[in-house]
Amino acid sequence: MKLWGGRFAKETDALTDHFNSSISFDSRxxxxxxxxxxxxxxxxxxxxxxxxxxxxQIKEGLLSLLEAIEQGNVTFNEKAEDIHMNIETLxxxxxxxxxxxxxxxRSRNDQVALDMRLYVMEEILSIRDLxxxxxxxxxxxxxxxxxxIMPGYTHLQRAQPITFSHHLMAYFEMFKRDYKKLSFTLxxxxxxxxxxxxxxxxxxxxDREEVANTLGxxxxxxxxxxxxxxxxFCLDLLYNLSVMMMHLSRFSEEIILWSSHEFxxxxxxxxYSTGSSIMPQKKNPDIAELVRGxxxxxxxxxIGLLATMKSLPLAYNKDMQEDKERTxxxxxxxxxxxxxxxxxxxxxxxxxxxxxxxxxxxxxxATDAADxxxxxxxxxxDAHEVIGKLVLYCVTHGKDLESLSLEEYTAxxxxxxxxxxxxxxxxxxxxxxxxxxxxSKEAVMAHLESAxxxxxx
Numbered sequence: 506m507k508l509w510g511g512r513f514a515k516e517t518d519a520l521t522d523h524f525n526s527s528i529s530f531d532s533r534x535x536x537x538x539x540x541x542x543x544x545x546x547x548x549x550x551x552x553x554x555x556x557x558x559x560x561x562q563i564k565e566g567l568l569s570l571l572e573a574i575e576q577g578n579v580t581f582n583e584k585a586e587d588i589h590m591n592i593e594t595l596x597x598x599x600x601x602x603x604x605x606x607x608x609x610x611r612s613r614n615d616q617v618a619l620d621m622r623l624y625v626m627e628e629i630l631s632i633r634d635l636x637x638x639x640x641x642x643x644x645x646x647x648x649x650x651x652x653x654i655m656p657g658y659t660h661l662q663r664a665q666p667i668t669f670s671h672h673l674m675a676y677f678e679m680f681k682r683d684y685k686k687l688s689f690t691l692x693x694x695x696x697x698x699x700x701x702x703x704x705x706x707x708x709x710x711x712d713r714e715e716v717a718n719t720l721g722x723x724x725x726x727x728x729x730x731x732x733x734x735x736x737x738f739c740l741d742l743l744y745n746l747s748v749m750m751m752h753l754s755r756f757s758e759e760i761i762l763w764s765s766h767e768f769x770x771x772x773x774x775x776x777y778s779t780g781s782s783i784m785p786q787k788k789n790p791d792i793a794e795l796v797r798g799x800x801x802x803x804x805x806x807x808i809g810l811l812a813t814m815k816s817l818p819l820a821y822n823k824d825m826q827e828d829k830e831r832t833x834x835x836x837x838x839x840x841x842x843x844x845x846x847x848x849x850x851x852x853x854x855x856x857x858x859x860x861x862x863x864x865x866x867x868x869x870x871a872t873d874a875a876d877x878x879x880x881x882x883x884x885x886x887d888a889h890e891v892i893g894k895l896v897l898y899c900v901t902h903g904k905d906l907e908s909l910s911l912e913e914y915t916a917x918x919x920x921x922x923x924x925x926x927x928x929x930x931x932x933x934x935x936x937x938x939x940x941x942x943x944x945s946k947e948a949v950m951a952h953l954e955s956a957x958x959x960x961x962x
Contacts, residue, residue, distance in 0.1 A: 525823075526583045530830050534588045537623040539571045541616065542592065544719040545699060546607055554709050555606045563607050566600040567592075588620070589613050610709040611699060614733040614821040618698035621828065623720065625742055628836050629691045633684060635843040636749070637960060640680050642851045644956050647673040651946045651953075654931050655770065655860035656869050663867030666934045669860060671944035674952050679752040681959060686745045694738040695723040701732030704820035734820040736810070739832045743807040746835045747800075753842055754800035757793035760853075764790045769859045774852035777845070792849050796842045803838055806831040861931070866905065868896050870929040873937075874906055877928040881920055891918050 550560025596604040650669040700713040726732035763770035781787035878888035914921035
C-alpha cells in the first residue's frame with residue numbers, strides 16, 4: 506500500500522504507476538530532499554511538534570541513508586513514485602515507525618518546491634564557476650593579442666580594422682552579463698517554500714525562519730499558494746542558460762568560419778577537432794558545431810516549461826512535474842558545453858598573418874580616409890562622397906587605398922597630402938580609436954584591467 510493509499514480501495518494499475526512516477530529523473534534530488542528533511546525535523550523537535558529524541562533519530566537515519574545512496578547501495582522503487590516517497594519509505598524500513606513523523610507539517614508540494622530551489626541554487630554556483638573559467642581564458646588569450654589586427658565585420662562584410670583582443674572581449678562582456686543574470690537568479694531563487702504545506706500552510710507552529718537560516722535561504726516565501734506553485738526560478742534559470750547558449754553559439758559560428766580555409770584565422774587543436782570517414786584531408790570543427798547545435802535544445806527546454814506553466818490554475822498541479830526534466834537537461838547541457846568550449850578556446854592557434862592580410866583588403870580603412878578629410882576641414886558627408894569615389898576608382902583599377910599614388914588621390918580631390926598614407930595605415934586606424942570601449946591597445950588594456958577586477962584575478 507502506498508503512503509497515501511488510505512483513501513483508495515484498490516491498488517493503482519501498473520501502467521498508472523509507471524506514467525505517474527518521476528523517480529527515474531527526480532532521483533538526482535536525493536541529497537536536497539534529505540538535507541531539507543533534516544532541517545525540517547530538527548525544527549519540529551525544537552518546537553516540540555515531535556520529540557527531540559525522535560528528531561535526532563530521524564536525522565541520524567537520514568544521514569545514514571544519504572551515505573548509503575552515495576555509496577550506490579540503495580535502489581529506488583518506481584512504485585514509491587518520486588524521490589520524496591522513496592526516501593520516506595526507505596527510512597521507515599531502516600528506523601521503523603518513527604520515520605513516519607518526518608512528514609509532519611509539510612506536503613510533497615512544498616517539499617518538491619524546496620528540493621528544486623536547493624538544486625537550482627547549487628547548480629547556479631557550479632555553472633558560475635565554469636563561466637568564470639571561460640572568462641578567464643578569454644582574458645588570457647586577449648592579453649596576447651592586443652596588437653593582432655584583424656577585420657571587424659558588419660553584415661559579414663569587412664568593415665573596419667580592430668584587434669583580435671577587442672573582438673574576444675566583446676564575448677567577455679556577453680558572458681559577464683550571463684554571470685550577473687545567474688547571480689540575480691540565485692537571489693530570486695533563495696526564498697524558502699517549505700512551510701507552505703499543500704497550499705495553505707499548517708496549524709503546527711512551524712519556525713520557517715529557522716529552517717530558512719539552516720538551509721541558507723535569504724527569505725521565506727511570503728504567500729503559501731505562490732510558494733508551492735511558483736516555478737519562475739526554473740524559468741529564470743532556463744532563460745539565463747538559453748541566452749548563454751546563444752552567446753556560445755554565436756562564438757561557435759565565428760570559430761567555425763575562422764577555422765575554414767576561406768578565413769584561416771585560427772586552427773583548432775587536434776584534441777578538439779574530428780576527421781571525415783571518407784575525406785582524409787578534413788579537419789572538422791565538430792565541437793563548435795555541437796555547441797551551436799545544442800543551443801536549440803536549451804531553447805526547447807525553456808519554451809517547453811513556459812508552455813507547461815502558461816495555463817495552470819493555482820496552486821500545485823501534477824503538470825509541474827515537467828519542470829524537472831527540462832531544468833535538468835538544460836543544466837546538463839550547459840555544464841557539458843562550457844568546459845569543452847573553454848578548452849577548445851584555450852588551445853587554438855591564432856593565424857596573425859591571415860588576420861592582418863584580411864584586414865588589409867576590403868577597404869577597411871575607408872572610414873579613416875574620410876576622417877582624414879574631416880580633420881582637414883571638410884564636412885563628413887562631403888568626405889564620405891570623396892572616399893566613395895576613391896573606392897570606386899580602386900575597384901575599377903584593381904587597387905586599394907594604400908597602393909594609390911598621391912597623383913591619383915589629388916586627381917579625385919586636391920586636399921590630399923602625403924600624410925594620407927600614415928592616416929590610413931592599419932596600426933593608425935586601430936590605435937587612434939582610443940575612445941573608451943574602442944579597439945586601440947590603450948582602450949583594450951583598460952578593458953582587460955576592469956575585466957580582471959570583475960573576475961577577482
